[in-house]
Amino acid sequence: MVAQGFTVDLNKPLVFQVGHLGESYQEWVHQPIVSKEGPRFFESDFWEFLTRTEWWVIPLIWLPIVSWFISKSIAMGHTLPHIALAVVVGVGIWTLLEYTLHRFLFHIKTKSYWGNTMHYLLHGCHHKHPMDGLRLVFPPAATAVLCLPLYNFVKLISTPSTAPALFGGGLLGYVVYDVTHYYLHHGQPTSEVPKNLKKYHLNHHFRIQNKGFGITSSIWDKVFGTLPTSKSAEKSR
Template identity: 80%
Template sequence: MVAQAFIVDLNKPLVFQVGNLGEAYQEWVHQPIVCKEGPRFFASEFWEFLTRTVWWVIPLIWLPVVCWFTSMSFRMGHSLPQVSVMVISGIFVWTLLEYTLHRFLFHIKTESYWGNTIHYLLHGCHHKHPMDGLRLVFPPAATAVLCVPFWNLAKLISTPSTAPALFGGGLLGYVMYDVTHYYLHHGQPSKEVPRNLKRYHLNHHFRIQNKGFGITSSLWDKVFGTLPQSKLSEKNR
């Protein structure tokens, strides 16, 4: 007797359902539902609240933190040009982290109950409901936890006086990434560069989901060979 395949009930909290999909999870999560109303994650109001974040909370919370860390390097004797280089370096490091996390963590293949559940919370929910405006940016509580290892990484790869500005630059890169990500889904860009970036990202969601991992730019996709082919190139093959 063949076991009946599990079916997710979209009218019930999703998080503790999706793990039951097993091997079918990957196919299910990459079939997007285009709707501005997001699904319910948890039965608990407290945990549900923690999963929902309006986009402007990100700069409101984290830009003062960026300023604080950057000012630490000033107070330790570095000049404005020196701190500027550190901040720019931090932003550059973030772009590589952005690409690496998106490609190797957010798109990891899972099939176990807890693997599917954690993946759904991290990124699967975004691919299933790409227009959910309250789950496009990373919840501040989760970001605060992740800041600890990234701060330790900054201290490991730099000196005590340069680490704060380097970390501040990385955090600024994250803020730029999150607000850009929100804009690419819900904004209506009129200029060519953001319009192309929006098209590039939506291509990742709706056409080739295993390529095009860059959000703020396609730089690392070009470097590591994950740049998706254009439709014109595919037609000429």
Template identity: 75%
Template sequence: MVAQNFVVDLNKPLVFQVGHLGEAYQEWVHQPIVSKEGPRFFENDVLEFLTRTVWWAVPVIWLPVVCWFIHNSVQLGLSCPRVALFVVIGILIWTLLEYSLHRFLFHIETKTYWWNTLHYLLHGCHHKHPMDGLRLVFPPAATAILLFPFWNLVKLLSTPVVGPALFGGGLLGYVMYDCTHYYVHHGQPKTEVPRNLKRYHLNHHFRIQNKGFGITSSLWDSVFGTLPPTKEGAKSM
């Protein structure tokens, strides 16, 4: 593929190539290649390994952490109904964060070498190769790093008793998000609700990529006016 006289060789590691596309990067990255075979990112085998994550690693690693945080609030004396309430609030906060990150960070427009490279690593790769099953969920090591500032923010804005339940709810929301994201790409839903969710998200990939930023639901798209227009016969997979 040629853009600004630079040819991206899809048979070579991509990460350090895509930055050279400059202003043409946005057009290139939003022309999806539908293949379950993911591209190679790095020449280095260790770096390449770190970019690949099986979907089930997310619930296996993080659900015990969710339970531990929620249990802490119970141990500190928070009643079960209030624990449930703050867990639900945490999930709701996550859905807003999910929407905001997807809309304002993952879809930021870049045109310089390093910003293109960073964007490709963060989200561009997913739009270029949307069916790459090993790059649909966030690598656990990166998640662990990001959890520290979020936990400190929760501690700052809540009480020691409420904080763990709230954070546990937010982390549970993240687990639900990543598992849902994998499912809408690779699952074969049989009922109406998950079928509509799959259609809704793949519509974001293949028809109108500047709308439909919700993954687990269209709630915040409805609130902030980014619902995609309905269209009969929209692409689904």
């Protein structure tokens, strides 16, 4: 694609090219290329390796950590019902965070060189190459960096003994989110609920990209008015 005198070469590493698109970046990144083979991001093999993650790595790394945090609250004397409540609240908090990040950060409008570059790394690459199976989940190193401020925030809004279980619930919500996201792109659901969720998410990618920001649920889209209209509703207008 040519934009402002610049051509993106899909056969070369993309990350440091996309910034040159300027104001045309938003149009370019929302024209998906449906291929299971993802593009190369960097010349460096090391940095390229850090951008690729198998889906099963997420539960393998984070579920033991979830268990450790929850066990800390148990060791501090909380009963199982209290622990269960804290975990459920943590999962609920994650669903709101999932929606908020997707709507306001992942879909932020950019046009500067570094703005486009950072957006492409964060989420633009997923909209450009939505079937890239190795870039559907968040790299563990990046998640670990974000966990520290989030845990400190949880400690501010809860008691010392409740904070680990609450954070563990939030982290569990994240694991469910990332695994679900992968499944919605590459799984073949047969039951009604996952089939509808897959349809809902792919609608966000290929039809109405400025609505439908929920991944694991559409509840916050309903609450905040970003629920996409159905095709039948559009035809009846």
